[in-house]
Structures are given as C-alpha cells and as structure tokens.
Amino acid sequence: MSLGLGHGKPLDPAEGTVGVAPDALPPLPDDLLTNPDGARLDPRDWFEHPDRPLEIEIGPGKGSFLLAHGAEHPEVNILGIEWMGEVYRYTADRVRRQREANGTLTNARLLRADATAFVKWRVPDAIVTTIHLYYSDPWPKRKHHKNRVVQHAFLRDAWRILTPGGQLRVVTDHDQLWVWDRAHFDAWTHPASPESPAERAGLPDPPFAEQPFDRPAWATEGTLLGTNYERKFTGDHHQPHATVLVKR
C-alpha cells in the first residue's frame, strides 16, 4: 500500500550518497548467536567526514527533526534508520533535494532497516554520541508490546554503542507508552535491586544517569521538537513526555 508520500512524483533516495545502499550491509553470518560481534561494521565510514561524532535517529519518519538537526549541526554526522520503505525513500529524497538546493546536509544519511536489530548486531561498541528516539510507535495492544523500541535488551545495546557521557534522548506523547518507558528507564537509572534485569550484569550501577530534556534552540515556539508527528498529533493541551538518559 502506497502512502502517497511523493504526491505522484518519483522519489530518489540517492543510494550511495544519501540512502545507504542495501549491499552496504553484508548478510548476517550463520554463527551470529555464538559470535555476536561477527556482523559489526562501522557506519561512520558512510560519511564524508568519518571522524565527526556519529548520532543516530531511530524512526525519523518524514524527517523534519533529522533535516533541521543535521543542518543546524554540520559538525556531527546523523544517520536516520527507518524501516518503512516509502518513508525511507521520502526522507532520503528530501535530504537529496536539500543538498542539491543549498549544499547543506552532506552530514545526513538514511538507512532502511529495523533500527533495533541494526543497533544490536551491526554497531560496534562506544561509537555513537547520541541516539534520538522521538514519537516512537506505541504498539498499544499487549501482544504487540514486544515491538516497542524500548526494551531492557535495547537499553543494554544503547548503553553498549554510546560513548561515555553519550545520550539516549526520548520524547513521546503517548501516555501508555510513557508508563512502559518510565518503568524501563527507572530500572536503568537506579541502583540494582533484586528485580534488576539480567541485561544489566557487568555494567556500572546504575548504567545511566537521567537529566531533563533540553529543547533544541531551533524548535518552533510551542513545540518540543517540531517533528511532523508532533505538529500533526499533539496539541497545546497535551504536553509530551521527554527525558535524556546519559551513559555512566
């Protein structure tokens, strides 16, 4: 089913320069479970300046945050990971057009993938300075909760790939998802208790500190981020929930 995102115009994700071509990810090796480092690659190499700090946005959707943040911060590289093909193509096409129009956003790329699997299997330790997770899908039915991005295993992976002091930045307007997120974040920002998840074994105690979410200076008045989702679905009456976990 097409979402009609290009309004009939062909979308060009410029694979090789903006979109990451599928062959940039070699097949997962058969022995992955016994050799969890066996599929790692270095996404910093996909950028013109691989030495710059790498940030990841999980689920950029139509890309408003990625485009604004990437243009505002040319000193960092930002990789948006979006699993819906048409949405990935739409956002990569936006980045391509902006590059062609004014030469900005050479620091932004898009990957079509399941971000949680990419983070788990592909990303090496301690190379990502910031993970952005904004208005993540809430998956409201209990049987679908396993699809939510925030899980204890994901927090373990996020901790592993972040640089010391690196941040996981989260915003959601969904109250039920926030209850879930909060329960997970509490377990990872407080000293160990007997119920602490096994994923925390061997990590500092607690693995993350927490600090208030600071709105980017470029966010428009009355918004936290000004993402497409935020502008469309949240109103003055509904203040989004937001936090920042900092790797200790």
Ligand SMILES: C[S@@+](CC[C@H](N)C(=O)[O-])C[C@H]1O[C@@H](n2cnc3c(N)ncnc32)[C@H](O)[C@@H]1O
């Ligand atoms: C509700 S939308 C929000 C989009 C954007 N962050 C915003 O605020 O406008 C969630 C986006 O995350 C994507 N997404 C959800 N889970 C994902 C995953 N595991 N990997 C990659 N993309 C994911 C969805 O396809 C969708 O585009």
